[in-house]
Amino acid sequence: MDWGLKGARVIVTGGAAGIGLATARAFADAGAVVHVCDIDQAALDALPDGITGTRADMGDAVQIEAFVSGAIAAMGGLDTLVNNAGIAGPTAPVDEIDDADWAATLEICLTSQFRATRHAAAALRDSDNASIVNISSLAGRLGFGLRTPYAAAKWGVIGFTKSLAIEMGSDGVRANAILPGIVSGDRQVRVLTQKAERQGRSFAEVEADALRYTSTGAYVAPEDIAHQALYLASPLGRAVSGQAISVCGDTQMLT
Numbered sequence: 001m002d003w004g005l006k007g008a009r010v011i012v013t014g015g016a017a018g019i020g021l022a023t024a025r026a027f028a029d030a031g032a033v034v035h036v037c038d039i040d041q042a043a044l045d046a047l048p049d050g051i052t053g054t055r056a057d058m059g060d061a062v063q064i065e066a067f068v069s070g071a072i073a074a075m076g077g078l079d080t081l082v083n084n085a086g087i088a089g090p091t092a093p094v095d096e097i098d099d100a101d102w103a104a105t106l107e108i109c110l111t112s113q114f115r116a117t118r119h120a121a122a123a124l125r126d127s128d129n130a131s132i133v134n135i136s137s138l139a140g141r142l143g144f145g146l147r148t149p150y151a152a153a154k155w156g157v158i159g160f161t162k163s164l165a166i167e168m169g170s171d172g173v174r175a176n177a178i179l180p181g182i183v184s185g186d187r188q189v190r191v192l193t194q195k196a197e198r199q200g201r202s203f204a205e206v207e208a209d210a211l212r213y214t215s216t217g218a219y220v221a222p223e224d225i226a227h228q229a230l231y232l233a234s235p236l237g238r239a240v241s242g243q244a245i246s247v248c249g250d251t252q253m254l255t
Helices: 018-029 041-045 061-075 099-125 148-171 186-199 203-212 222-233
Strands: 009-012 033-038 051-055 080-083 130-135 173-180 244-247
Touching (some): 018 051, 018 222, 033 061, 041 051, 051 061, 080 099, 130 148, 186 203
16 A cells, blocks of 8 residues: 655654554555664664664653754654654552652653654654654553553643644644554563562463453554554545544453
8 A cells, every 4th residue: 555655754762662663664664764763772773674773762851852853864854753652660559659650651651752742843844744643542541550650641642742733733743642552562561460460360360351341352463553653644644633543442441
């Protein structure tokens, strides 16, 4: 399928693994020029051909500015910014979460999106097909017990996205949030393992509970998120802005 993205200049934060890597690959396969960042140098070294990368800590304001500015300069502009970088944060009751864990989760899951967007805004305004795709979470719509910092950050992403759509729409920039459900991969395994250990249950029991309220009864694949991002960034999605779009297999509750 021709997405109309040949030659499009794309940044994906946290783009060397998981959803970020699937998204970077999808854009590259569609003919886009893709530059990613990640904190994991080994993952960056293993990037497939056609995707370039820079090591950057998305909790560091100076590194974010250097990465975004450098990527825009290298690509000669920017058409799509995918704010994907994030961390799971702690799995614990609210009264056991310390300030440092709370702050780190919001810093990387929410504030990094603000910082990257701030440095990308001028270049996006110069594009004739400008799109911001912010990765939120179903936790940003449903909430998530024992994961309050993560849920709070992801709710914030939705408000940030809607505000960007209003603010930048007249400049030809659209902004949308994708809300992944229970996504397969190493990160989900770690989250479920932590919950199983905390509750004294088996991984299989916790996994079954996690999928119990999903109509499809199945994990979402990282590629499912990537395909939604492609549509939103393509000319096909030019009338879609200010939306929080769930890609979750109809998950009713996060447990």
